Every structure is written in C-alpha cells, then in structure tokens.
Amino acid sequence: MTIKEAQVAVDNWIHTYGVRYFSELTNMAVLTEEVGELARVMARRFGDQSFKKGENPDALPEELADVLWVLICIANQTGVDLTEALKKSIDKKTQRDSTRHLSNEKLRSE
Secondary structure (H helix, E strand, C coil), X not given: CCHHHHXXXXXXXXXXXXXXXXXXHHHHHHHHHHHHHHHHHHHHHCCCCCCCCCCCCCCXXXXXXHHHHHHHHHHHHHCCXXXXXXXXXXXXXXXXXXXXXXXXXXXXXX
C-alpha cells in the first residue's frame, strides 16, 4: 500500500464507519495519546522498564499503526498530501545533512 492509498483507505473508512473526522484539535490530542502508548511499549521492550501483567510485549506494530492512522487522519482533514510532504522532507534533510552525519564521530563509535 502506498502512502496515497493509505490516505484514501483511511478516508474511506472514516466516511463509511466513522461518520466524520474528529476535529483537528481532538485528533492532535489522540495522536499524543497514541504516541504515549507507543512510548510505553518502547520503554518496556527496548528500555529499562519491564512489562506489567497483562501488557502485550508484541504490541509494537499495533502501536506504530495507531500513530500512523491518526497522523493520516490529520493529513486528510487538513489537505496534506503525505507523499509530497515526505518527498520534500527527504529533499530538505538531504540538502541540510548530506555530510553532517557522515562526519559525526558519535555515530561511528559503535
């Protein structure tokens, strides 16, 4: 599935099952909540915390998908083409950082 196809699929789902998009501000709050849930899994799986009883140690794909879902919702309702936005972001980072990371000794210390 391409990013564009994902944006269309989410939009179709919203209009078929979700009635309408939540407001932009509500979706921003939901995105923050979902990022927090992702952070919890990351802290337990890759950090120093352990999973609590009943928590799913295999929830990383689900939490990443939840973040992506809400991000796509925000893009759709604000008219952002994520494919084009990502291309521009890659170009910007390439121009700005084309040698920055290659010469960063901190990244070579592993």
